[in-house]
Amino acid sequence: MIKLVVTDLDGTFLNNKGTFDTELFKQVYADMQKQNIAFAACTGKQCERVEKLFAEHGKGIWILGDSAAKIKKDGKLIKEFTIDNNLAQKSISIIQQFDPEITIIACTSEAAYVLTAINDELFNIVKHSYEKVIKMDSFHQIESNFIKITVFDPESRSSELRKYIEITLLEQIYIVDSEPKWLDITALHTHKGETVKTLQSMLGVTFEETMSFGDGENDVELMNIAKYSFAVRNACENTKKAASFITKSNEENGVLLTIQQLMDLQKTDV
Incomplete structure (x- = not known):
């Protein structure tokens, strides 16, 4: 049954x-x-x-x-299941090194956060999956632990980005490139x-x-x-x-x- x-x-x-x-x-x-x-x-x-x-x-x-x-x-x-704030901030830093303009969605228990510079088209894409989205000047303003980090890349480089992140953070986080344009980071084994x-x-x-x-x-x-x-x-x-x-x-x-x-x-x- x-x-x-x-x-x-x-x-x-x-x-x-x-x-x-x-x-x-x-x-x-x-x-x-x-x-x-x-x-x-x-x-x-x-x-x-x-x-x-x-x-x-x-x-x-x-x-x-x-x-x-x-x-x-x-x-x-x-x-x-949360990611320690320091580890999450390190992950974001590595993502930004890969491409400073890439769209990052930082999620905590309270909300999803994006940078203020995001354009309307990308913001609407984010809103498709996130009900509560807050714009901020810097992810360093987040003091709590993270739930996850999501990356949206219109250039479909999620597999390349995953490999780039894993060079430094393999065995510290769980990372999956679910689609060519989307990548998710959660706590290890989550x-x-x-x-x-x-x-x-x-x-x-x-x-x-x-x-x-x-x-x-x-x-x-x-x-x-x-x-x-x-x-x-x-x-x-x-x-x-x-x-x-x-x-x-x-x-x-x-x-x-x-x-x-x-x-x-x-x-x-x-």
Whole structure:
């Protein structure tokens, strides 16, 4: 019996417009609740952005947001994994050495921060994933520990940047170039797979009782924590190789339709 469903959002659960079929979701989620199956959104998006995305449909949903560095449910922070401020500042310094003009998003428990010089186009891109964004003159104004650091590079150099950072900080941070234009830095050993394992432990759910969905390079870990792992048809090759199954694309409601089929199969056992 499946007791936990975990899905990535962008490119997986969400369509290419960044939305989802709310009517179908209400039907499927109601059925999941009847069968006592937990639903978790595991994403690079800020938790508060996910809360706004699901709005009134999100009651009871687990949010593993900010690149799985935070766990929230019904507006309450359950757990977070932080990067020491000094290590985060060192990471930012190395990124700026790579390219002083690159877009850096520094995230703490309170908000996401960008530099004041960011242009409107880039700021709107940031706002797509972050609900609370504050502009500041220098990241050194941040005194608390960080949740994560995200880099957006229109020139698609995330793989090159990752290698550049690893020269100095390998084994001190977790770093993933999830897409050619996006790179995420979190605390060492903090990624989607490990955070889902934390949630599984909290809920008393096993690998065999978990279903997962993903599409990007940073979703390979999601394929490894569930017996029933699905890559959507539009997923990258590494995620498809790691998945147990391939389902319909994000544009075809692949996640919700697959869950719905599972619900029908499990009804006879409930």
